[in-house]
Amino acid sequence: MTPARVTFLGTGTSTGIPMIGCECAVCRSTDPRDKRLRPSIYVDVPAATRILVDTSTDLRQQALMHNITRVDAVLITHTHADHVMGLDDVRRFNHVQGGAIPFFATEAAWDTLRKTFFYVFDGVPRLGGGIPMIEPHVIDGPFAVRGVQVVPVPLWHGRMPILGFRFGSFAYLTDCNAIPDESWPLLQDLDTVVLDALRDKPHSTHFTVAQALEVVSRLQPRRAYFTHMTHDLGHAATNARLPRGVELAYDGLVLDVDVDVAPVDEQPRQ
Numbered sequence: 001m002t003p004a005r006v007t008f009l010g011t012g013t014s015t016g017i018p019m020i021g022c023e024c025a026v027c028r029s030t031d032p033r034d035k036r037l038r039p040s041i042y043v044d045v046p047a048a049t050r051i052l053v054d055t056s057t058d059l060r061q062q063a064l065m066h067n068i069t070r071v072d073a074v075l076i077t078h079t080h081a082d083h084v085m086g087l088d089d090v091r092r093f094n095h096v097q098g099g100a101i102p103f104f105a106t107e108a109a110w111d112t113l114r115k116t117f118f119y120v121f122d123g124v125p126r127l128g129g130g131i132p133m134i135e136p137h138v139i140d141g142p143f144a145v146r147g148v149q150v151v152p153v154p155l156w157h158g159r160m161p162i163l164g165f166r167f168g169s170f171a172y173l174t175d176c177n178a179i180p181d182e183s184w185p186l187l188q189d190l191d192t193v194v195l196d197a198l199r200d201k202p203h204s205t206h207f208t209v210a211q212a213l214e215v216v217s218r219l220q221p222r223r224a225y226f227t228h229m230t231h232d233l234g235h236a237a238t239n240a241r242l243p244r245g246v247e248l249a250y251d252g253l254v255l256d257v258d259v260d261v262a263p264v265d266e267q268p269r270q
């Protein structure tokens with residue numbers, strides 16, 4: 001196992017918190033942990049690579065806030081707008097790093113990305129305005145990013161099949177309301193799990209807090225963090241009622257985790 005640092009870049013639902021035009025107590029809260037950008041994490045493996053999970057709507061702001069200046073690969077969970085609308089901001093990383101960035105997504109996700117970002121992928125020359133340079137990779141099973149082993153974990157997000165990702169003893173499972181039978185074996189012996197927990201009221205495509213707690217009790221990780229919260233869940237009040245070992249994540253939270261790295265014959269990271 002190799003040490004890595006996971007930074008939560010965004011832990012809010014698709015609107016972000018505060019929401020435009022909302023006067024509720026959580027949207028007006030002065031607790032910085034109640035300010036939630038769109039969902040994304042950054043996995044820094046000092047011995048190997050730096051991986052961004054999703055290019056959220058807020059990518060530019062997130063990179064500036066957390067001094068993220070390099071991204072060696074991007075993994076896409078699914079193509080809902082809150083998870084991909086920052087894709088164009090990859091241009092800055094292309095420029096700083098001097099090259100294209102590998103993106104990993106399912107074939108279905110690529111179909112949507114090619115439509116949503118037609119100007120990036122259609123090969124038509126355009127006057128003015130740079131486009132991001134992306135090296136597409138199709139996820140069809142476990143893969144490695146500069147030696148870091150990544151296990152895609154199929155999840156249900158309503159009727160949409162999406163992916164969570166497992167790195168060593170850490171798993172990131174956002175935007176889901178069910179875990180298919182075949183995915184449970186992929187989630188054995190986790191130290192740390194991150195789970196979608198939208199709110200208390202039932203929703204057709206996201207786990208509620210109670211449902212996420214059921215998943216935690218079945219997985220029995222050492223610790224669990226919830227993400228993708230709406231303004232229904234104030235940070236302090238919700239944490240106070242969660243069991244030991246389970247907490248709401250918040251933007252800027254950093255976790256030390258262990259990932260699997262296999263040796264590779266590649267240039268060391270710069």
Ligand SMILES: [Zn+2]
Nearest residue numbers: 014080082175
């Ligand atoms: Zn989402």
Ligand SMILES: [Zn+2]
Nearest residue numbers: 022024027231
């Ligand atoms: Zn609100």
Ligand SMILES: [Zn+2]
Nearest residue numbers: 078080157175
């Ligand atoms: Zn979604």
